[in-house]
Amino acid sequence: MAVYSQKFYRLLYEWYEINHRVLPWRETSNPYYIWLSEIILQQTRVAQGMDYYHRFVTAYPRIEMLAAADEDDVLRLWQGLGYYSRARNLHKAAKMIVDRQKTKDKRQKTEVEFPDTFEGLRALPGVGDYTAGAIASFAYNLPYPALDGNVYRVLARLFDCDEAFDTSAGKKHFHRLAEQLLDVNLPRLFNSAIMEFGALHCLPSSPDCAACPLQTFCRAYAAGTVELLPVRKPRPTLRDRYFSYTIYICSRKTKDKRQKTKDKRQKTKVESGNVYTLIHQRREKDIWQHLYEFPLIEHASEAEWQSYQPATSSAAISLTHILSHQRLHARFFLVPVDELPAIAETIAVRWQELDDYALSRLTLKALETIPV
Numbered sequence: 021m022a023v024y025s026q027k028f029y030r031l032l033y034e035w036y037e038i039n040h041r042v043l044p045w046r047e048t049s050n051p052y053y054i055w056l057s058e059i060i061l062q063q064t065r066v067a068q069g070m071d072y073y074h075r076f077v078t079a080y081p082r083i084e085m086l087a088a089a090d091e092d093d094v095l096r097l098w099q100g101l102g103y104y105s106r107a108r109n110l111h112k113a114a115k116m117i118v119d120r121q122k123t124k125d126k127r128q129k130t131e132v133e134f135p136d137t138f139e140g141l142r143a144l145p146g147v148g149d150y151t152a153g154a155i156a157s158f159a160y161n162l163p164y165p166a167l168d169g170n171v172y173r174v175l176a177r178l179f180d181c182d183e184a185f186d187t188s189a190g191k192k193h194f195h196r197l198a199e200q201l202l203d204v205n206l207p208r209l210f211n212s213a214i215m216e217f218g219a220l221h222c223l224p225s226s227p228d229c230a231a232c233p234l235q236t237f238c239r240a241y242a243a244g245t246v247e248l249l250p251v252r253k254p255r256p257t258l259r260d261r262y263f264s265y266t267i268y269i270c271s272r273k274t275k276d277k278r279q280k281t282k283d284k285r286q287k288t289k290v291e292s293g294n295v296y297t298l299i300h301q302r303r304e305k306d307i308w309q310h311l312y313e314f315p316l317i318e319h320a321s322e323a324e325w326q327s328y329q330p331a332t333s334s335a336a337i338s339l340t341h342i343l344s345h346q347r348l349h350a351r352f353f354l355v356p357v358d359e360l361p362a363i364a365e366t367i368a369v370r371w372q373e374l375d376d377y378a379l380s381r382l383t384l385k386a387l388e389t390i391p392v
């Protein structure tokens with residue numbers, strides 16, 4: 021049975037025409053906007069990504085503006101979305117594209133040219149095969165498949181393929197299946213439709229097979245294996261880490277010399293009645309590089325973490341935060357002080373101005389529960 025018959029495409033496109041969501045990045049062929057949306061939507065649901073897409077398009081309507089932005093501002097706009105390397109790569113790629121144009125055209129009179137080949141897109145930081153295929157097809161209607169998680173699931177079921185899709189051999193195999201299925205005459209429409217079909221109809225659990233327009237083409241449906249597919253490789257064990265954060269709370273009228281640090285946003289005059297705290301920027305090549313958080317002690321073991329208690333803390337908030345390969349166990353100790361202590365590499369900030377800094381997701385979660 022050939023899955024890729026004309027009838028298959030007709031049924032898929034009819035379904036898409038009736039059911040697709042109106043998404044701003046599908047209503048444009050501007051490669052810069054499509055690229056922004058694709059980077060934002062990596063590991064992010066559409067409902068959450070929509071707000072960030074609008075933020076970026078509003079703040080940086082042209083790629084030159086993103087390239088000229090301060091990295092801290094880009095990270096702040098990204099705040100809450102997680103996986104901050106995506107924001108750093110976004111910024112790096114924008115600068116690469118604009119710098120390349122400047123080399124070509126010293127006075128930069130012409131419009132910045134966004135890469136318009138699969139290879140050119142794939143060479144950008146943060147752009148893998150999926151993202152390059154998506155931009156190539158959505159912006160330029162080029163015949164490249166775009167395999168996101170939804171498409172892997174649809175392919176696994178249509179072809180009744182039980183190979184793990186997230187191994188390198190599995191990826192190659194699924195890529196071949198996607199190339200077989202791709203409608204080379206209408207790649208933009210095909211990729212939009214198959215992705216949307218996976219996102220809205222061929223769901224991970226209990227897909228509506230009874231009402232599926234592609235049912236007669238679905239080998240997994242015929243074989244009764246729908247719920248078993250797709251297959252993933254076994255998950256890696258998570259590494260546990262143990263963090264103790266100290267949140268200093270200082271409300272005394274005080275003239276803090278650190279207000280004069282070189283941080284250009286640190287212009288606030290200390291005023292009576294305001295609450296101040298200390299934060300520091302993570303520098304090391306680890307999670308959340310360049311983001312801000314409260315002063316941290318990382319413990320070597322769970323026992324050490326459990327027994328740690330700062331002398332004057334009034335309360336502690338416990339949170340667990342899961343990253344792709346790590347499970348973070350964190351406690352945030354609230355420590356009221358008359359004067360902020362001198363701790364290397366920290367800066368004093370007004371509590372109300374914490375929002376001006378790009379904070380880690382874990383820090384944001386803690387702030388939601390702190391009664392200051």
Ligand code: SF4
Binds near residue numbers: 221235
């Ligand atoms: S029949 Fe079920 S499993 Fe097969 S494509 Fe349709 S919804 Fe997906």
